[in-house]
Amino acid sequence: MSWVILVVSGLLEAVWAAAMQSSKGFRKWRPTVLFALAMAASMGGLAIAMLEIPTGTAYAVWVGVGAVATVLLQLARGKExxxxxxxxxxxxxxxCLVGLQLVS
Known part of the structure; x- marks a missing residue:
């Protein structure tokens, strides 16, 4: 279950990154609220996942999933x-992310 939480937390990283961009420097309130909620949930999920997954592995997977999801989201939105x-x-x-999961 920790791995599922970790992957969902990584996906939420893409949500908060996109919301941060859409907030225009935190001047638009809706994307700013989405940013804050998604970031809190993403960090909370990472913290929960790290109760069972080693910190280095959890952090690397979280960042990697977030990076891939962010690129894919921006591609879908036509921004990249x-x-x-x-x-x-x-x-x-x-x-590499799958490999980290397999050796953990």
Whole structure:
């Protein structure tokens, strides 16, 4: 269950990153509230996951899931473009995250 919580927390990292950008420097209240809620839930989930997963592994997976999800979210929103090299690097990153889970 800790791994599920960790992955969901990583996905919430993408939500708060996008909300932070949309808040325009915390001047728009709705994205600012979404940012605060998503960040609190993301950090809380990371803390819960670290009760059973080693800190280094949990943090690396949390950041990695958040990074991949953020890129994919920005691609879906049309804010970034995908290239072959970028695709390969994202696949490599996901492979490393799966590897960390397998050796834990």
């Amino acid at each position: 473009r995908m290239s072959l090299v970028r695709s390969l690097l994202l696949v490599l990153l996901v492979g």
